[in-house]
Amino acid sequence: MRRRLTPYLLALPSWLWLAAFLVVPLAAMASVSTQTGNVVDGFAQTFSFGNYADALGRYSTQLVRSLLYGGAATLAMLAIGYPVAYWIAFRGGSRKSMYLFLLLLPFFVSFVLRTIAWGFLLADDGILFGTLKGWGLLSPDFHVLATSFAVIAGLTYNWLPFMILPIYVGLERVDPRVIEAAYDLYATRFTVFRRVVLPLSLPGVFAGVLMTFVPAVADPINAQILGGTNNTMIGNIIQVEYLTNNNYPTASALSFTLMAVLLVGIFAYARALGTENVLEAAAR
């Protein structure tokens, strides 16, 4: 009897933790999302599912934009991150751990501060562009801050290690003997990469994309600090609806919509990659 209970008892703390800090807030948020009212007179449960339609009607632009920015940033991270991970995994030699440490070093500084620092770096008359303009290499009107490019670049920079690390782990696990075998069978370097290394590293890529796309889509900081007009992302909207307008139902409805869209996206992505089970792939 006791033996049969043991696994459940061992899992109990995490069940309680999830119940208290995931299930309860989610249930409360679901309830709030269909309420109506205002902060002074209070909110009442009216099962007003129109909140969702209203929120989507008003903010679909920002939702779509967030998915595009998040997608673009994820692609950029993949393009930058894969070669870095590849290089560390296969050419890092004895210094691998130092390279990984260097990669993580900027993350000892807070997220917001790093983003503000980018703001200083990219300022119109700042260190970089000010100097280039001084040499006459750029037109005086050139600017990067307050554009969608700046927001996507910021997202890419801020989440890059979360792309590199899982890919690195995936590549690290590729058995060198498999690669050798491929060469023995007269594969070219490109074929080895395309037919052997890349497929074996796909679970890492999958995990990397998951870990970066989701937070990048929901991030409000980069758009706020690096963006300009018409660069608002859905995270900013949720923040404004919650903190400024105290419109808790709309903020909750938007959060749920975002969650649903991301979940659907992730499962579609898992399907496309031919992964039977999302969780399994991520955990492998």
Added chain:
Amino acid sequence: MDPLLLRGMTQPRTRRDVFRLAGLSAAGLALAACGVQGQKQAPPKPDAVKDFWSKQKKNGKVVFANWPEYMPPDQAPLKKFQQATGISYEYKEVIQENAEFFGKSEPVLRAGQSLGYDIVVMTNGVQLQKMIQLGYVVPLDHSQLPNFAANAGEKYKQRSYDPGNQYTVPYTSGITGIAYNTDHVKEDITSIKALFDPKYKGRIGMMSDAQEIGNFGMFALGIDPEKSTQADWEKAGELLKKQRDDGLVRKYYDQSYIDAVSKGDVWVTMAWSGDVFQRQLAGEPVKFVVPEEGGTIWTDNMLIPKGAANPVDALMLMDYLYQPAVAAELEEYIQFISPVPAVKDILQQKAATLKGEDKETLETMVGSPLIFPSEADYAKLRSYRTLTTAEEQIFNRVFQSITQA
């Protein structure tokens, strides 16, 4: 123990059971979370207020939550307060934005918990109004505020958002106007039209706060925001939308506008008076002007939040800051508008004892209509529109559709 109960408790649960339990408790919680109680309060009766204050005692400490750059870095006025009264203080620069501060405080106060601050400073506007309506502000005991009665200017005793200073006393006032970077802008800007001038395309900063940007849209159209209607807001919204869609606006700023204009990322921007003077003193190329069409005057107010642990000490500190000498010391650093008119004479006398650059700086300050506005200056200035909760929703929607696009 009842054998049935024992069996029920010890029988292994299947996974499905666990899910069912979790689902049930979630459903129960969801039901429990039905509705967020409204807490709209009737104004307290004078007896109740008297009763409250008669029970309070001095505790020997006070926690003051304020905005950045609202206290000299050496905190001299607070240190003197500590010496004079024996009350120790904690000073926290935790308030960056009214909406955010209210948004974070509201759930705490609704739960009947204390914010941990004895004095907080909030601008007149919708959030302060909500704080008062929801009963989150402790009414003041004016018998313990003799310096306020003696030294506050008449204008600061008659304010539409808090008649009779029942809940708040002003900390400082300021003006929302236009700041420009003199390295890039070679003309003297006098009109709000500069914010709509194609010459500065992509170099114009506007504020993201709905009331701030709304007022400027209305000034540009010659509408008095205090008396504006929904139709006026929509007209102002259209003007501001066009300004954005023509690519004139670079960004809708919060407090970060001041760095942007002093670095030259924007050349012309909506701005708060005191920020710009502080930057001028630091030698940065920025200039402030109240547009001839009008500017916004606002007041940051001290109040005691509900549940504050040390209300008597808080009152003593509030009153202390109304001593003219203390107010003058604060004003010299803050550079917004002091609610104590006697400050002008004190600074004038101080200027007479100084020499060189210090004297010049102080004299400029005393002579500035933005720090000591005349009646004529005040006539150009308008407050925010007082909004009911229903009006606020429309107002925010009109202007946020521009700033949050």
